Amino acid sequence: MTETSYLSSVRTSYDTVAVDYARLLIGELERKPLERAMLAAFAECVRGSGEGGGAGRAVADLGCGPGRVTAHLDGLGVRAFGVDLSPAMVAVARRTYPGLRFEVGSMAALDIADEVLGGVLAWYSTVHTPLPELPLLFAEFARVLTPGGYVLIAFKAGDERIRLEHAYGHPVALDVYWTPPDRMAALLTDAGLTEVARLIREPDAPERCPQGFLLARKAPEGDVSGP
Ligand SMILES: C[S@@+](CC[C@H](N)C(=O)[O-])C[C@H]1O[C@@H](n2cnc3c(N)ncnc32)[C@H](O)[C@@H]1O
Incomplete structure (x- = not known):
């Protein structure tokens, strides 16, 4: 698949499932203590990232x-937008959370300074981005982050490409890429985002692979730390 066709398949597939995805996933975080812990740690890091860091700055929930999850972050005291x-999906988000800001856009070319x-x-x-395209996304993440800002990524841990033709009660055309956690961390490092912590948890049915959560940070201004 070319980049254009993968993005248009992702857009069309999520346009198709948006209402049912929202209905099925609402409240899911309430049953996920480890996910909530990672989100709480991320929010606390952002809020406390101090002088020259991200404290008080907005957080983008990309994808x-x-x-x-944007609403969950808002509840944790960070200024989140999606x-x-x-x-x-954006129409559902705006309808469900009218007090929050949601925009249509691509992670590969963000309309953010x-x-x-x-x-x-x-x-x-x-998870739908082919591995060779991830550096482009991570370069965008690094570009929009202030020095000292944080990234949190949730992903499927493994080394597979799964073709989905049916999801959330609808026909779709989606590839899901499982990524080895060390590979994900190395790609973030290459983009200037240094790993702070990771959590790999075992699959909960009906998940088919471990779930990865990686927290990384862009170096604060004046950071001259070395080996
Ligand atoms: C599995 S859903 C996760 C949605 C949300 N983060 C959540 O946990 O409920 C993946 C979402 O990422 C979006 N997405 C995938 N690739 C994207 C890209 N390149 N730019 C922006 N959004 C993207 C899809 O449209 C879809 O809404």
Whole structure:
């Protein structure tokens, strides 16, 4: 698949499933203590990232889908907004959370100025991006983050490509890429985002692979730390 065709398949597929995805996933975080712990740590890091860091700055939830995680972050006291490729997902998010901001956009070319964000969240939103395209996304994440800002990525841990032709009660055409955690960390490092912590948890049925959560940070201004 070319980049264009993969993005248009992702957009069309999520436009198709948006309403049912939102209905099925709402409240899911309430049953996920480890996910909530990673999101709480991320929010606390962003809020406390101090002088020259991201404290007080906004957080972009990239690939926000129906906005459930954006709203969760808002509840944790960070100024969160959402961006998603799928206009139908953004419409659901705006309807469900009218007090929050959601925009249609692509993670590969963000309509966000350089170094303005305290945090970037990509919660299972890079899973449809072929591995060779991930450096482009991570370069965008690094560009929009202020020095000292944080990234949190949730992803499927492994080394497989799964073809989905049916999801959330609808026909779709989606590839899901499982990524080895060390490979994900190395790609972030290459983009200037240094790993702070990771959590790999075992699959909960009906998940088919471990779930990865990687917290990384862009170096604070004046950081001259070395070996
Ligand atoms: C599995 S859903 C996750 C949605 C949300 N983060 C959540 O956990 O509910 C993946 C989302 O990422 C979005 N997405 C995938 N690739 C994207 C890209 N390149 N730019 C923006 N959004 C993207 C899809 O449209 C979809 O809404």
